[in-house]
Amino acid sequence: QLLAPxxxxxxxxxxxxxFLFMAVTGWTQSISGTWQLTDEQSCLQTDMEESDTERELxxxxxxxxxxxxxxxxxxxxxxxxxxGVYSAGKKKGSGVRQFRYRVNGNELQYVDKKSGMxxxxxxxxxxxxxxxxxxxxxxxxxxxxxxxxR
Numbered sequence: 001q002l003l004a005p006x007x008x009x010x011x012x013x014x015x016x017x018x019f020l021f022m023a024v025t026g027w028t029q030s031i032s033g034t035w036q037l038t039d040e041q042s043c044l045q046t047d048m049e050e051s052d053t054e055r056e057l058x059x060x061x062x063x064x065x066x067x068x069x070x071x072x073x074x075x076x077x078x079x080x081x082x083x084g085v086y087s088a089g090k091k092k093g094s095g096v097r098q099f100r101y102r103v104n105g106n107e108l109q110y111v112d113k114k115s116g117m118x119x120x121x122x123x124x125x126x127x128x129x130x131x132x133x134x135x136x137x138x139x140x141x142x143x144x145x146x147x148x149x150r
Contacts, residue, residue: 035146
């Protein structure tokens with residue numbers, strides 16, 4: 001009877017070793033990087049159905065699907081970030097806003113540099129190697145979808 005717990009432990013040792021290895025090596029998704037906004041749904045868009053006219057206009061406005069400007073979110077591994085609109089071929093963006101950030105569970109928090117106060121909170125709805133979906137915390141609408149640029 002004394003051997004039963006030891007045998008059970010030995011049976012599950014490969015699984016435990018794998019999870020321990022993943023935790024130690026940090027084999028998880030990292031939020032740091034450069035993210036390009038690919039889709040943004042306002043609360044109004046989420047609540048209302050799109051009409052046929054709106055669908056037709058959207059198709060005409062984005063006929064080729066490519067743009068030379070994009071809204072980018074840059075999250076550095078040191079806890080600093082910036083958000084702004086960038087043009088193709090240019091390093092500097094317009095309307096760039098710098099901030100500090102931290103991740104607390106499934107929440108991305110923008111933090112004021114001087115006071116340390118949380119200024120914005122986003123729920124991380126989904127995060128994969130290539131995509132990130134954020135939603136303002138406490139809301140069921142306003143989903144922003146990003147694709148990893150770098």
